[in-house]
Amino acid sequence: MNEEPRFLRDEKLKTPRITRRSATEATLQPLQLGKRVRAIRLSQKLTLEEASQRTGVARSTLSKIENELISPTFTIVQKLVHGLGIDIPQLFSQPRAGATPGGRRDITRRGAGKPHPTPTYAHELLATELTQKKMVPFRTEVHARDFAEYPEWIRHEGEEFLFVLSGTLLLYTEFYEPVELQEGDSAYYDCTMGHALVSTSARDAEVLWVTA
Structure with a gap:
């Protein structure tokens, strides 16, 4: 599972390549x-x-x-x-000078997302009508019940935000001890770091994931 998940690759294929900026342009400005x-x-x-x-x-x-x-x-x-x-x-933050509203919007009704099952997760991709998204949101039911169900760490490009919608689970990350997350808890982490989820509640835990 060193390879990036297929659905994330599919989403990123829709995103134009970012041109590398010069060191001066890339320097972050003070917040002020x-x-x-x-x-x-x-x-x-x-x-x-x-x-x-x-x-x-x-x-x-x-x-x-x-x-x-x-x-x-x-x-x-x-x-x-x-x-x-x-x-x-x-x-x-404030809009860039001269920026005009894009007017992009996509509504996903309950249960109407695009299913993407895997051996350990049941993903439901959200906002699938929008192309060139800067982030990929999806709802997931965590089927895995033991870390041993993962042949190796899941890792891919970007950063990820995780919010527990229901149930309890263990968040395994490569450089930290496993941590239990309950309904309403959240986590933000670097996706190039190995990570995996395991449900610990009677029913499979349900989470909202946003990958950028």
């Missing part, structure tokens, strides 16, 4: 969260005092955040998001 907070506040035509009243964050603290003198705690981020009526991703 304070500038984002100020831009959002000004876009709503709020003074510091008005933003303070809406968010419950002291005016002096807001001023320090906007001037990059301090970084907001997670509690303050939650207050900013709630008080300014925005989603967390809006606080950390």
Whole structure:
């Protein structure tokens, strides 16, 4: 199982090859969260005092955040998001200049995904009508009951997010001890690291996977 799963390869065949950027272009820019907070506040035509009243964050603290003198705690981020009526991703990023909405959308009704069974998993591929996706979402029933059912580690390109929808399972990863995950738990990991799931509940565990 060193080979990347077939359905992931099929999805990636639809994605254009990414041209390598120069070292200068590839350098990540600082987050500058304070500038984002100020831009959002000004876009709503709020003074510091008005933003303070809406968010419950002291005016002096807001001023320090906007001037990059301090970084907001997670509690303050939650207050900013709630008080300014925005989603967390809006606080950390903004559309590229000149970017236009793509209008892409795909609805997958319950049980209407594309089935992809394997000896250890029963995958249901989601959002299959969209091409050139940046991530591959799929729902999985974990049939495996013992790590010995895997001839070798599963590994492939990209990173993966796992959310347990029902049941309990053991997440095996190459460089860590196995960890038990229960309904509502999640994990994020590098897919080039060997990984595998084993159900431990009476019924097969069900998970939502997103591979990027």
